[in-house]
Amino acid sequence: MTFTIPIDNGDALKNAEADSQRTLYPYVTGTSIVAIKYKDGVLMASDMGGSYGSTLRYKNIERVKAIGKHSLLGASGEISDFQEILRYLDELVLNDNMWDDGNSLGPKEVHNYLTRVMYNRRNKFNPLWNTLVLGGVKNGESYLGMVSMIGVSFEDNHVATGFGNHLARPILRDEWRADLSFEDGVKLLEKCMRVLLYRDRSAINKLQIAKITEEGVTVSQPYSLKTFWEFQAFHNPTAGAQGSW
Amino acid sequence: MDLNLDAPHSMGTTIIGVTYNGGVVLGADSRTSTGMYVANRASDKITQLTDNVYVCRSGSAADSQVVSDYVRYFLHQHTIQLGQPATVKVSANLIRMLAYNNKNMLQTGLIVGGWDKYEGGKIYGIPLGGTVVEQPFAIGGSGSSYLYGFFDQAWKENMTKEEAEQLVVKAVSLAIARDGASGGVVRTVIINSEGVTRNFYPGDKLQLWHEELEPQNSLLDILNAAGPEPMAI
Numbered sequence: 001m002t003f004t005i006p007i008d009n010g011d012a013l014k015n016a017e018a019d020s021q022r023t024l025y026p027y028v029t030g031t032s033i034v035a036i037k038y039k040d041g042v043l044m045a046s047d048m049g050g051s052y053g054s055t056l057r058y059k060n061i062e063r064v065k066a067i068g069k070h071s072l073l074g075a076s077g078e079i080s081d082f083q084e085i086l087r088y089l090d091e092l093v094l095n096d097n098m099w100d101d102g103n104s105l106g107p108k109e110v111h112n113y114l115t116r117v118m119y120n121r122r123n124k125f126n127p128l129w130n131t132l133v134l135g136g137v138k139n140g141e142s143y144l145g146m147v148s149m150i151g152v153s154f155e156d157n158h159v160a161t162g163f164g165n166h167l168a169r170p171i172l173r174d175e176w177r178a179d180l181s182f183e184d185g186v187k188l189l190e191k192c193m194r195v196l197l198y199r200d201r202s203a204i205n206k207l208q209i210a211k212i213t214e215e216g217v218t219v220s221q222p223y224s225l226k227t228f229w230e231f232q233a234f235h236n237p238t239a240g241a242q243g244s245w
Numbered sequence: 246m247d248l249n250l251d252a253p254h255s256m257g258t259t260i261i262g263v264t265y266n267g268g269v270v271l272g273a274d275s276r277t278s279t280g281m282y283v284a285n286r287a288s289d290k291i292t293q294l295t296d297n298v299y300v301c302r303s304g305s306a307a308d309s310q311v312v313s314d315y316v317r318y319f320l321h322q323h324t325i326q327l328g329q330p331a332t333v334k335v336s337a338n339l340i341r342m343l344a345y346n347n348k349n350m351l352q353t354g355l356i357v358g359g360w361d362k363y364e365g366g367k368i369y370g371i372p373l374g375g376t377v378v379e380q381p382f383a384i385g386g387s388g389s390s391y392l393y394g395f396f397d398q399a400w401k402e403n404m405t406k407e408e409a410e411q412l413v414v415k416a417v418s419l420a421i422a423r424d425g426a427s428g429g430v431v432r433t434v435i436i437n438s439e440g441v442t443r444n445f446y447p448g449d450k451l452q453l454w455h456e457e458l459e460p461q462n463s464l465l466d467i468l469n470a471a472g473p474e475p476m477a478i
Contacts, residue, residue: 080374
């Protein structure tokens with residue numbers, strides 16, 4: 001349902017304010033999503049933070065949601081746009097169920113739908129300000145893909161958004177294997193999330209890891225990671241050079 | 246010094262919504278500013294949407310008023326059609342619909358709070374952009390910056406009605422002390438199964454904080470009351 005307050009401010013070409021039909025900047029944002037394929041399916045990790053500029057304003061936002069029976073959607077970027085995307089997907093899944101034909105949307109189809117939505121919004125200069133991660137399992141096949149706010153879309157064995165691109169992907173490139181067990185997969189994701197916690201200002205120490213397999217979706221309870229500060233070098237870093245950092 | 250009396254009316258504001266064991270308490274300051282001038286020092290920022298749902302308004306005065314007017318209108322029709330009081334969740338989602346679809350034009354942060362028979366007392370925060378977040382308590386407006394630490398420490402689950410209201414009054418009062426865009430009186434609205442209660446706490450009846458002094462009628466009263474050495478330190 002949409003209600004746009006009716007306003008006539010004229011020709012968008014000549015009149016600057018008339019161009020109000022474009023999103024210019026995000027307000028409440030989520031940070032990185034990190035996801036990997038593993039032996040039985042896909043694992044996806046995110047923290048539960050919603051930042052408002054530099055303020056860590058919301059600390060209980062779920063940024064990974066189950067879609068239908070076979071998919072998981074994780075989002076970074078503007079949370080209101082993510083909530084709107086979930087509404088679109090609700091409608092998509094509902095219509096899919098209404099066919100009542102025994103078939104159900106798989107992750108590849110959902111990824112494709114999202115890619116179309118994101119790219120078309122980009123073309124209208126009114127993007128949904130998110131980077132989305134879509135993972136799932138259908139008929140024994142695991143699927144993992146990503147779409148950005150400008151419609152760049154691809155699949156891979158491991159993906160990360162935001163800061164995760166710079167901090168998590170190098171770790172994943174080095175340490176990911178196709179036959180990762182659930183335990184090793186979780187440890188690998190936690191290694192990435194811990195680095196993000198140290199180095200991403202908008203990360204908070206409250207995360208969830210979601211798992212999707214042929215059996216279905218499980219999202220873990222929120223939990224916190226231990227951090228390590230006992231390097232000798234951390235104790236008195238400026239002893240030899242007072243005033244430095 | 247530029248007073249900028251042509252600036253749009255903005256309710257810098259401190260707004261708060263808190264759930265307690267049995268309902269919700271909404272609170273707000275009462276300052277509406279036009280640039281540096283206080284256009285209204287006794288505004289009522291806690292606005293009724295239905296008998297059982299109220300909204301705290303912050304940001305642009307005009308935007309928040311028009312959004313709440315539309316939603317009141319929609320909820321009125323919805324209540325007629327439904328045949329029973331609207332839920333807090335529906336009210337929050339209608340606000341979200343307007344806030345999200347007009348995000349380019351609106352500059353208002355809202356806190357929806359109320360009581361319905363299905364979910365009891367609920368608070369929904371709707372910041373800029375149109376995100377909806379259901380929370381046990383919510384703070385908003387420019388004054389809320391000064392309250393994040395306070396609530397991190399002072400908030401507890403399952404407070405009584407009296408504890409919740411005292412927490413809200415204390416918090417708004419602390420924000421008023423530090424935020425130039427907040428001031429005036431503290432208004433609270435308590436909503437539960439029994440109904441709605443409005444309360445009013447004038448500025449001079451609030452607790453004094455750091456470096457604030459007891460208000461006097463005049464210096465003369467101090468001088469006369471003091472004694473033989475009135476100017477001694």
